[in-house]
Amino acid sequence: xxxxxxxxxxxxxxxxxxxxxxxxxxxxxxxxxxxxxxxxxxxxxxxxxxxxxxxxxxxxxxxxxxxxxxxxxxxxxxxxxxxxxxxxxxxxxxxxxxxxxxxxxxxxxxxxxxxxxxxxxxxxxxxxxxxxxxxxxxxxxxxxxxxxxxxxxxxxxxxxxxxxxxxxxxxxxxxxxxxxxxxxxxxxxxxxxxxxxxxxxxxxxxxxxxxxxxxxxxxxxxxxxxxxxxxxxxxxxxxxxxxxxxxxxxxxxxxxxxxxxxxxxxxxxxxx
Ligand SMILES: Nc1ncnc2c1ncn2[C@@H]1O[C@H](COP(=O)(O)OP(=O)(O)OP(=O)(O)O)[C@@H](O)[C@H]1O
Ligand SMILES: O=P(O)(O)O[C@H]1[C@H](O)[C@H](O)[C@H](OP(=O)(O)O)[C@@H](OP(=O)(O)O)[C@@H]1O
Numbered sequence: 001x002x003x004x005x006x007x008x009x010x011x012x013x014x015x016x017x018x019x020x021x022x023x024x025x026x027x028x029x030x031x032x033x034x035x036x037x038x039x040x041x042x043x044x045x046x047x048x049x050x051x052x053x054x055x056x057x058x059x060x061x062x063x064x065x066x067x068x069x070x071x072x073x074x075x076x077x078x079x080x081x082x083x084x085x086x087x088x089x090x091x092x093x094x095x096x097x098x099x100x101x102x103x104x105x106x107x108x109x110x111x112x113x114x115x116x117x118x119x120x121x122x123x124x125x126x127x128x129x130x131x132x133x134x135x136x137x138x139x140x141x142x143x144x145x146x147x148x149x150x151x152x153x154x155x156x157x158x159x160x161x162x163x164x165x166x167x168x169x170x171x172x173x174x175x176x177x178x179x180x181x182x183x184x185x186x187x188x189x190x191x192x193x194x195x196x197x198x199x200x201x202x203x204x205x206x207x208x209x210x211x212x213x214x215x216x217x218x219x220x221x222x223x224x225x226x227x228x229x230x231x232x233x234x235x236x237x238x239x240x241x242x243x244x245x246x247x248x249x250x251x252x253x254x255x256x257x258x259x260x261x262x263x264x265x266x267x268x269x270x271x272x
Contacts, residue, residue, distance in 0.1 A: 031073035033061040067092045075100045081171040114196040115140050121271045136198040143194040151185040160199050168194035180239050187239035202227040222246040
């Protein structure tokens with residue numbers, strides 16, 4: 001069974017959005033393969049009961065049993081890392097073309113790397129009289145590089161301080177979200193490659209997260225790192241780990257947006 005849009009249960013016809021299909025009463029079974037952390041943060045009881053009211057049932061995939069012996073599923077929703085799992089899900093996808101796999105490993109592989117994940121934004125080459133869409137200047141430090149060579153690489157690349165240092169690999173682990181702010185290049189030799197180093201972009205301490213599922217787009221505002229002045233940069237040295245400043249708890253949806261920030265944001269959208 002293939003789904004071509006958001007399921008609605010029918011009773012909220014007045015909120016019918018383009019691209020939705022009226023739920024015909026047929027149950028949709030979603031097999032999920034998630035880490036316990038992700039299951040806890042994503043499959044909240046309020047969400048699963050809302051889904052159930054719309055005829056969408058979430059069933060845990062038993063990772064100790066062969067996937068083909070489970071189900072039947074209409075959708076497989078997964079976010080597990082590792083080649084072994086990729087092979088399992090890819091093999092299942094080939095044998096069950098009637099099941100929607102979210103997402104096919106090949107379709108999301110580039111998102112597990114902080115360099116390749118932004119390449120799509122670069123390739124958009126979006127720029128017009130209203131502004132442009134771009135990414136920060138960045139430098140990849142591969143795992144083969146000796147950390148002591150990072151300062152030289154940064155200087156050679158002409159990267160402007162401060163820099164945000166991020167693990168190159170994004171695999172859903174807490175470690176893949178350990179970010180650092182470097183006020184000088186020498187302290188970067190304390191970090192562990194593989195890394196991606198991005199020039200810090202002042203953005204008024206506010207960012208927009210855009211979620212896209214099919215035709216549905218949701219934009220939320222989140223607090224972010226404050227601007228760093230040249231004066232602060234001249235007075236501070238070292239590399240500092242910072243917390244997940246823009247997580248869901250840092251919602252700025254109700255914040256009074258400084259008009260100046262709105263103007264700045266209007267002219268340059270930067271994806272990090
Ligand atoms: N180049 C940059 N310039 C300024 N701030 C940045 C830059 N890159 C990241 N940040 C800040 O660090 C935060 C986290 O960055 P990023 O989204 O790349 O990491 P992440 O671990 O994927 O975050 P999450 O998964 O929690 O959204 C951003 O919300 C922003 O506040
Ligand atoms: O701001 P949100 O909550 O959307 O940030 C998400 C982020 O977009 C990713 O979905 C993270 O998932 P992983 O990359 O798999 O870690 C989420 O991390 P988690 O630790 O909460 O699952 C962020 O919350």
